[in-house]
Amino acid sequence: MNKSASFTAPLLASRLLSSKIKELKFLWNGAAPEAGQFFMLKPPGARTFLCRPFGVASAENGEISFIIEEKGEGSAALLALIPGAPVELTGPLGNSFERLIPAGASRLALVSGGTGIAPLRHLAARRENFEPPRNGAECASSINKIQKISFFAGFKHGFNNKTINPLFEGLLPLVEHFVFASEDGVFPELSAKTGALSCKTAICSNHKGFVTDSLGEALKKEKFDAVIACGPPAMMSKTAALCRQADVCCIVSIERRMACGVGACLGCVVKTVHGNRRCCADGPVFNAKEIIW
Ligand SMILES: Cc1cc2nc3c(=O)[nH]c(=O)nc-3n(C[C@H](O)[C@H](O)[C@H](O)COP(=O)(O)OP(=O)(O)OC[C@H]3O[C@@H](n4cnc5c(N)ncnc54)[C@H](O)[C@@H]3O)c2cc1C
Ligand code: FES
DSSP: OOOOOEEEEEOOEEEEEEEEEEEEEOOOOOOOOOOEEEEEEETTTTOOSSSEEOOEEEEEEEEEEEEEEEEEEEHHHHTTTTTOOOEEEEEEEEEEGGSOOOOOOOOOEEEEEEEGHHHHHHHHHHTTTOOOOOOOOTOSSOOOOOEEEEEEEEEOOOOEEESOOTTTTTTGOOEEEEEEEETTTOOOOOOOOSSSOSSSSSSEEEEEEHHHHHHHHHHHOOOOOOEEEEHHHHHHHHHHHHHHHHTEEEEOOOOOSSSSSSSSSOSSSEEEEEEEEEEHHHHHHHEGGBBBB
């Protein structure tokens, strides 16, 4: 696991992904953070004096990126920044999906809700580079090459832009199967025919409804070695229940409001069967069967 550091870096680029979601990029010359790790971010001198946690969405070619949705004051301040503006970053923090993936696993289902797509995109990009699992990791035994990734991406509102949506750019070539679920039934242009997004290598399909409907159907037909989820609490507890029924290892990234981000303030408690755990320092990634939902 990389050592974390605090530093100030100028925002390299900011691009709009949907009306309230942007990707923010920074230069990064450290080793790539593991997937599921996060950074605490804030603009210096911002009125919100606490940093906000965001999962790493990519770390490639000397750059690191985050996919940030506007929720309140802290995220709005970050999304308002223009390239060149300084940002305080601390990270990489927390554990990672990679340490809990059942080694020997070759088929993964990744299930995201909203911006939960960010750390799972990074996970798909790192499929060749997983570290050996940590001792005592509940699901793990030995490491193997990932042969197949099925990615289930869920959104409340779909994307109806006919141009390439940068959120999916770069993700589709990394997976073998991609399901886009939107509650409003609006879908991005995924057709290989129009060339909008490359479904040349991945089998793509759309589903109107919850992303967990698609996962539930897939679990009936296919054997996954692990299901890895990141998104809103209701989506993750449903995912955990589906995996319990199907007897599949389920790994989740839990979100809590954070103050220090480094395990000092005990402000980010996650209730587990082993007692209270700190989301920032003991997580954010947990085996779903440890969580008291
Ligand atoms: C490990 C981790 C990784 C995360 N990764 C991402 C990411 O990649 N992209 C992204 O957009 N967001 C991510 N989040 C959530 C993000 O940290 C919050 O949306 C952000 O802190 C909200 O700050 P704010 O000042 O904008 O909103 P606030 O004004 O503080 O709150 C606005 C609303 O957001 C809710 N909220 C605040 N903090 C959290 C939180 N930590 N978890 C859930 N709800 C919260 C509040 O209850 C409130 O309803 C992550 C959170 C954690 C813990
Ligand atoms: S945010 Fe302080 S202990 Fe987790």
